[in-house]
Amino acid sequence: MATSTAILLFGLLGILLLVQCQQEEVKIDDGKERGQTGYILDSIPAEEVYTVSALIERANQRAGQDPGDPEVVEGDIAVPTGLQNADPCTARGCKWRRHGKKGHVYVPYIISNQYSSHEKAVIEKALQSFAQSTCVRFTRRRRQRDYIHIQSRSGCWSYVGRRGGGQVVSLARRGCVYHSVVQHELLHALGFNHEQTRSDRDLHVRILYQNIIKGQEHNFRKIKTNNLGTPYDYGSVMHYSRYAFSANRQPTIEPIPNPNVVIGRATQMSATDILRVNLLYRCK
Numbered sequence: 001m002a003t004s005t006a007i008l009l010f011g012l013l014g015i016l017l018l019v020q021c022q023q024e025e026v027k028i029d030d031g032k033e034r035g036q037t038g039y040i041l042d043s044i045p046a047e048e049v050y051t052v053s054a055l056i057e058r059a060n061q062r063a064g065q066d067p068g069d070p071e072v073v074e075g076d077i078a079v080p081t082g083l084q085n086a087d088p089c090t091a092r093g094c095k096w097r098r099h100g101k102k103g104h105v106y107v108p109y110i111i112s113n114q115y116s117s118h119e120k121a122v123i124e125k126a127l128q129s130f131a132q133s134t135c136v137r138f139t140r141r142r143r144q145r146d147y148i149h150i151q152s153r154s155g156c157w158s159y160v161g162r163r164g165g166g167q168v169v170s171l172a173r174r175g176c177v178y179h180s181v182v183q184h185e186l187l188h189a190l191g192f193n194h195e196q197t198r199s200d201r202d203l204h205v206r207i208l209y210q211n212i213i214k215g216q217e218h219n220f221r222k223i224k225t226n227n228l229g230t231p232y233d234y235g236s237v238m239h240y241s242r243y244a245f246s247a248n249r250q251p252t253i254e255p256i257p258n259p260n261v262v263i264g265r266a267t268q269m270s271a272t273d274i275l276r277v278n279l280l281y282r283c284k
């Protein structure tokens with residue numbers, strides 16, 4: 001008797017939860033943002049809307065299509081025209097240089113005057129966050145040859161690593177000026193790739209190709225990354241969310257063995273992201 005009551009209760013609870021989920025989805029469908037943002041809000045659940053990869057995906061629907069913009073692959077990685085991929089380059093000299101007595105790594109930057117003072121403050125805060133936990137120092141450019149030029153172009157994107165000379169980090173005013181997104185793009189500029197492109201990712205996630213938007217499968221390629229001996233991190237600010245590039249509201253990335261583990265919800269650099277910066281740049 002007790003068992004059947006329990007089953008009945010669980011059943012009711014299940015139905016209640018289901019109804020609640022459906023209500024949330026309806027709320028999103030009817031939300032005022034729908035017209036502005038296009039397909040992305042339609043294809044992911046409410047709680048995933050502000051994940052780094054959803055923000056970037058939403059902002060990047062036209063990325064790389066403006067004249068003068070580089071080609072953008074893997075969601076937000078800029079590649080020089082003619083090259084089809086952005087390989088890890090940190091072994092070949094695309095790290096930023098370390099100098100000075102304290103062993104700091106200086107990354108000179110310019111912020112475009114396109115931004116409002118509030119937007120500038122968000123960007124500056126993310127730039128300075130690296131100084132709190134790593135030896136990387138983003139400093140205003142004076143006359144240094146190599147630097148990053150933060151501009152509002154079409155979407156959020158960055159090259160991987162130092163390219164020599166001035167290099168654009170695009171943070172579109174509409175959609176990219178969030179602490180997590182700024183840190184994410186800066187990590188690309190420092191030489192890091194997306195977490196789920198790691199060479200060993202198949203041990204940690206399953207890619208559900210049947211749910212990916214047709215033509216977007218390339219976003220889920222694997223790269224021969226240097227993992228610096230650090231563990232795979234679902235909480236990395238470089239990890240895509242469960243519904244990245246989903247065509248049908250179904251997950252595109254599922255953690256294994258436990259599919260319920262939270263992935264891609266970081267709102268700032270994780271401890272592992274910080275550790276990797278410190279390892280790659282040999283911070284003391």
Ligand SMILES: [Zn+2]
Pocket residue numbers: 075076077184188194
């Ligand atoms: Zn990215």
